[in-house]
Amino acid sequence: MHNSNVEPRCGSGRKTTPAIGRNVYLVGMTSLLTDVSSEMIYPLYQAFVSWLLAAQKALVGPILGLIEGIAESTAALTKVAAGYYSDRIRNRKRMAVGGYGLSALARLLLFPAVLGWPILLLARFLDRVGKGIRTAPRDALIAESVDRAVRGRAYGLHRAMDFAGATLGALIAWAVSLRFLDPQTGTLTGLRAFYILFALSFLPAVAGLVFLAPVREPASAAPALDRVPPRPDLNPLHYDRRLRAFFLAQLIFTLGNSSNQFLLLRSRSLGATLSTTILLYIVFNLTTSLLSTAFGSLSDRIGRRMLLATGYVLYAIVYAAFGLWPAGHTAWLWALWPLYGLYYAMTEGVEKALVAELAPEASRATALGMHETIVGLGLLPASVIAGLLFRSHPGAPFLFGGALALVAAGLIAWRVRK
Secondary structure (H helix, E strand, O other), X not given: OOOOOOOOEOOOOOEOOOOOOHHHHHHHHHHHHHHHHHHOOHHHHHHHHHHHOOOOHHHHHHHHHHHHHHHHHHHHXXXXXXXXXXXXXXXXXXXXXXXXXXXXXXXXXXHHHHHOHHHHHHHHHHHHXXXXXXXXXXXXXHHHOOOHHHHHHHHHHHHHHHHHHHHHHHHHHHHHHHHHEOOOOOOEOOHHHHHHHHHHHHHHHXXXXXXXXXXXXXXXXXXXXXXXXXXXXXXXXXXXXXXXXXXXXXXXXXXXXXXXXHHHXXXXXXXXXXXXXXXXXXXXXHHHHHHHHHHHHHHHHHOOHHHHHXXXXXHHHHHHHXXXXXOOOOOOHHHHHHHHHHHHHHHHHHHHHHHXXXXXXXXXXXXXXXHHHHHHHHHHHHHHHHHHHHHHOOOHHHHHHHXXXXXXXXXXXXXXXX
């Protein structure tokens, strides 16, 4: 594997772009199939919670926020632990396989969730724990499988494949919702429709594990035989000051970045039907998938900092529009959701590339896991706050989130400098 900072040249003297390598594509296929599985269900979580709490509609927002907040935040603690352990044992693949496997098994718990929302919370929690176990080792594997000159492109390609799977999964959810949609209630007719999706979602989750079998451990992940590998560092105060500033910006941003379930819920409160809401979600995923690789490559050429700051400003604009838009004017949702996808394309892969670039080499997976943990821990108060704000006024969570995004954008532009 080529890891030099010097760009290779061909015989004519022209610069050539280092190859991405098969590890990125194989891991990308696993992520694609896993997201097919996840996104078959994700757009309908809010509908399933609404169905479970049909007699207690005032609790839908708070319970949804509680489920999303606890699942994401508690599972986030595993991300830094998994990253640290991966750095200690210098093995990425083993952790990734375990995480993806746990998420696949969690799908089976969705069937008894009809007995009550706490079982749905458990299923969602175990799915996110699986994500927590796999994320940092997988991201470190991607960083160590490619030349640093194309690291942004590699992460962008991975995110593009991830969101391509999300698009396909949401299309399946949309098709099922059309077949079982109740025109009077605007939601699915009953439990059978949810069970069909739960059963179908298990198959691609298992299929995704197959693509991890031929993945090879990066040579740089293994310690040299003649020396003791350096101990990974869990103290962020020892990291590059730019990385510390970025972590702080992420925490501020995340406190206003509630679950996408609230965007789906907001779209329905503005007047969109369930099937239309799923279509809007599909457009969002498709936009992100088509543009992620391009923005990852762009960050390799122009740098990460201002691209991220611009993405957060775009997020603030989109969230403010969701907060201020009057009910009944749903046509503009077809512009807002693609813009939201554009924000994701500008930031998702670029954030990972920035952390991998600024992290100490011996603590790369630890730092990547710490980034995910900061985001995850912020999601618990973010989702609870969003649930309470949504109950008082459906547009309030989005105005709050937009304001914090502007603060985070300013901090990145000011403090994350060379």
